[in-house]
Amino acid sequence: GVVAVSVAKALAAAAAAFSTREVFAAFDGREVSMPAAALAAIAASGIAIAGLRIMERVLAERIGQHYAADLRLLLFDHVAHMPQRVLSRRSTGGLGLRFLGDMGAARAWVSLGIARLVSASIVLPAAVAVLLALDPAIGVAAAAPMALGIVLMLLIGARLGRLHRRIRSRRNDLATGVAERLAHAPVLRGMGRLRQERRMLRRRSDRLARAAVARARASAAMTAVPDMILGLSGAAILLTALATGAGVATAAGALAALGLAVQPMRELAGVADRHRAWLAARARCLDLLGAPRLEPGRAPTRRRRCMPVLQLRKVSIGPLRDLDATLAKGRRAALIGPNGAGKSTLLNLAAGLDRPDAGRVRVAGQDPVPVEDRAGGRQPLLIGARTPVLAGSLRRALTLGIAPRRDDGAVEAMAERFGLAPVIARLGGLDGRVSDGGRNLSAGELRRIALVRAALSTSRLLLLDEPDDALDGDAAALIATLFAATDAAVLMVTHDEAIAALADETWCLANGRLRIAEIPAAAA
Numbered sequence: 001g002v003v004a005v006s007v008a009k010a011l012a013a014a015a016a017a018f019s020t021r022e023v024f025a026a027f028d029g030r031e032v033s034m035p036a037a038a039l040a041a042i043a044a045s046g047i048a049i050a051g052l053r054i055m056e057r058v059l060a061e062r063i064g065q066h067y068a069a070d071l072r073l074l075l076f077d078h079v080a081h082m083p084q085r086v087l088s089r090r091s092t093g094g095l096g097l098r099f100l101g102d103m104g105a106a107r108a109w110v111s112l113g114i115a116r117l118v119s120a121s122i123v124l125p126a127a128v129a130v131l132l133a134l135d136p137a138i139g140v141a142a143a144a145p146m147a148l149g150i151v152l153m154l155l156i157g158a159r160l161g162r163l164h165r166r167i168r169s170r171r172n173d174l175a176t177g178v179a180e181r182l183a184h185a186p187v188l189r190g191m192g193r194l195r196q197e198r199r200m201l202r203r204r205s206d207r208l209a210r211a212a213v214a215r216a217r218a219s220a221a222m223t224a225v226p227d228m229i230l231g232l233s234g235a236a237i238l239l240t241a242l243a244t245g246a247g248v249a250t251a252a253g254a255l256a257a258l259g260l261a262v263q264p265m266r267e268l269a270g271v272a273d274r275h276r277a278w279l280a281a282r283a284r285c286l287d288l289l290g291a292p293r294l295e296p297g298r299a300p301t302r303r304r305r306c307m308p309v310l311q312l313r314k315v316s317i318g319p320l321r322d323l324d325a326t327l328a329k330g331r332r333a334a335l336i337g338p339n340g341a342g343k344s345t346l347l348n349l350a351a352g353l354d355r356p357d358a359g360r361v362r363v364a365g366q367d368p369v370p371v372e373d374r375a376g377g378r379q380p381l382l383i384g385a386r387t388p389v390l391a392g393s394l395r396r397a398l399t400l401g402i403a404p405r406r407d408d409g410a411v412e413a414m415a416e417r418f419g420l421a422p423v424i425a426r427l428g429g430l431d432g433r434v435s436d437g438g439r440n441l442s443a444g445e446l447r448r449i450a451l452v453r454a455a456l457s458t459s460r461l462l463l464l465d466e467p468d469d470a471l472d473g474d475a476a477a478l479i480a481t482l483f484a485a486t487d488a489a490v491l492m493v494t495h496d497e498a499i500a501a502l503a504d505e506t507w508c509l510a511n512g513r514l515r516i517a518e519i520p521a522a523a524a
Contacts, residue, residue, distance in 0.1 A: 002063075005056040006119040009049055010126035013260040016045035017130045021253030049260075056119060064111025068103045075099065075285065081293040084353040085318070085345070090288075091176045098288055101171060102281035109278035117271045120264035127261035131237075131254055138254045141240040145232035149225045149265060156222045157272035163215040164280040170208040177204055183437075219273050226265035233258050294355060296367075307365050309460050309489035310350055312514075315359035318345055321512040323359070329460065332483060332490040334500035334519075337509035343493045344384070346509070347463045350491060351382040364460050381457045383450045384465030389438035394423070395430035397438065397449050402456045414455055417481055418448045419474065443470035451478055455485040464492035468499055475499060 022038035075098055079087065128146070132139030181188060181197055188197055237258060241251035308326040315323040320342045327333055335343050348354040349361050352368025361368055363380055381401070389397050398411055408430055415424060423445050427433065438446045447470045454462050467482075468475035476498040483490065483502060491507070494500050501519065508515045 001059045002056055002115050002118050003122065005052050005059065006122040009052045009056075009119070010123045012045040012048045012052065013123065013127060013257065014130045015041050016049075016260065017134065017253050017257035019045070020256040021134065021249045024249035024252040027248070056115065060111040060115030062111075063115065064107040064109075067110045068107040071106050071285070072099055072103050075288060078289055078291070078293055081295070082291055083294055083355060084348045086292055091172070092179045094172050094176060094284075095288075096175055096179065098285060101168070102285055105274070105277045105281035106285075108274045113271050113274040113278065116264075116267040120268050120271070124261055124264040124268075127257050127264070130257045131261075134253050134257065135241075135244070135246050135250050137244050138237050138240045138246060138250065141236040142233040142254065142258055145229050145236060146261070146265065148232075149229035150268070153222055153225050153269055153272055156218055156225070157276060160215065160218050160222070160273055160276040161279060163211065163218055164276045167208065167211040167215050168280050168284070170204070170211045174201075174204040174208050177201060222269045222273060223266065226262055226269055229265060230258070230262050233261075294352065308362075309364055310491065311360075311362040312349075313360040313362075315349065315356045315361060317349065317354065317356045317358075318342055319512045320345060320509070320514075323514045325507060325514055325516055327461075327489045327491060329489055330487050331505065332492070332503040333505050333507050333516075334503035335491055335493045335507045335509065336495070336500060341509040342512065343509055344465055347382060347384070347465055347491065347493065350461065351380045351463055353382070379459060380461040380463055381454060381459040382463040382465070383454050383467060384463075385469060387446075387450045387453075389434060389441075389446060389449065391436035392434060393430060394427050394432045394434055397434045398430070398452050399456060400453065402453060403458070406456055411452075411456065414485070415449075415452050417485070418452050418455070418478060420445065420448050420452065423448075444472060447471055448478070451482050455482050457486070457488070459488055462486065462488045462490045462492075464490065464494075466493055466495070468494060468496050476502065 019038040019041035023035050023042070026035045026038075079095070124146075128139060128143050131142050177200060181201075188194060234255060237254045238251060240246070241248075241254070308328050309331075310325070310327040312323045312325045319340070323346070335346065337343055345354065349356060350363065350368060352363070368380060388400065390400065395408065395411060398415055399406060412424065412430060415421070423441065424430065424432070427440075434440065438449070441449070447467070451467065454464070462482075464479075467479055471478060475496065479492075479499050479502055490503075492499070492503070500506060503519055505516055505518050508517070
């Protein structure tokens with residue numbers, strides 16, 4: 001579509017140039033007659049070019065928006081399949097930049113870069129061809145400054161590449177600093193840290209501003225080149241026309257063709273800038289897409305009766321070495337050990353968020369896989385400090401990732417069992433609004449919401465990372481309520497002895513090894 005529109009623009013430009021020559025030729029005639037056809041052609045060409053530019057811009061923007069949307073989904077899918085330990089090494093600001101700034105560069109390169117490059121590669125040669133058709137000497141004289149201008153823009157474009165990489169680095173630093181501190185700004189104020197944090201933000205903002213000004217200077221120089229070419233080529237056309245005696249009509253037609261050639265020259269200047277911005281963004285996108293990802297596990301083996309829900313066979317990852325363990329349906333295990341022993345790492349393995357360096361992990365007879373690769377809500381459910389709460393209704397917060405869908409009565413009844421009746425009343429029922437990240441809920445209320453999800457889940461395996469975190473003295477009772485509401489196998493990390501006593505067995509991690517012990521029934 002863009003190619004067709006560009007060809008139509010080139011034809012309209014040619015018609016305007018030749019019609020202009022006919023109009024000026026009429027001034028030399030002894031009998032003055034109105035060149036009505038030529039005048040109508042000039043007017044029609046102007047209207048057509050205006051309409052075609054609008055059409056080209058709309059087509060190009062649609063292409064760019066779809067490309068950016070597809071790329072954004074590709075990146076999101078890749079991030080969702082990245083191992084947790086790999087993802088945790090990437091900055092929040094840098095990841096955010098991939099989905100915002102980089103997608104803007106992608107859209108601009110396709111809609112304002114490639115599309116305009118296609119248009120200019122058709123219209124600009126057509127304009128030169130018209131100049132040569134009007135008068136070969138004039139055409140050569142006008143084309144020489146145009147070629148010089150293109151070379152000059154290429155040289156400036158090389159410098160733009162370095163400036164774009166610098167501005168991206170500065171923007172990434174600033175985005176990371178702001179994202180890290182924004183959520184904690186009131187707490188930082190209470191700590192008396194506002195002055196220091198403001199200085200940090202000011203320094204990073206100043207570095208970004210200096211990089212942006214340098215880029216703007218080079219970009220302005222790039223866009224100024226076509227205006228310089230217009231003057232040089234115009235002077236060359238008039239000088240050649242005077243020297244060769246080409247005549248006023250031919251000179252006027254050539255100037256008209258030159259005016260139409262300047263627009264694609266200006267577009268080429270913007271194309272170079274956007275191409276350099278895209279190259280910098282593309283390198284970072286490829287870096288992210290090159291990160292390891294978790295591929296779907298093997299097809300499930302034929303289920304045997306009494307097959308363990310969780311199986312670890314000679315598993316090694318990070319600090320963990322040669323772990324062997326099984327957890328049967330309905331069994332509850334308390335995972336204990338010192339900080340840094342690898343408890344959360346073990347939960348991530350069971351949840352399919354990481355792969356072991358060696359050994360094998362099986363959940364219900366198959367490899368753990370990303371959530372969307374399992375149907376029916378039977379995948380392992382991980383509840384921890386980073387359990388997502390997305391903006392939306394309270395109903396959505398309570399049932400996120402739960403399948404099959406439960407009716408409102410069952411959801412509300414379960415929420416009340418976990419002490420969320422005041423929250424339901426405060427927010428105005430299940431349709432009440434929960435802010436992004438659950439910012440309008442307390443830490444304890446967020447943890448109770450996570451426990452409701454676990455209770456409503458049909459998962460065979462519940463993975464609880466410090467389920468008592470942020471809960472009050474009712475923590476043990478709430479965990480007991482969860483155990484009564486589900487027959488799933490449970491593996492929970494806890495430092496609370498009362499909660500650990502609710503389990504059937506303890507898994508003790510220390511020095512990279514796992515030791516399993518039964519909890520006597522009397523203790524439980």
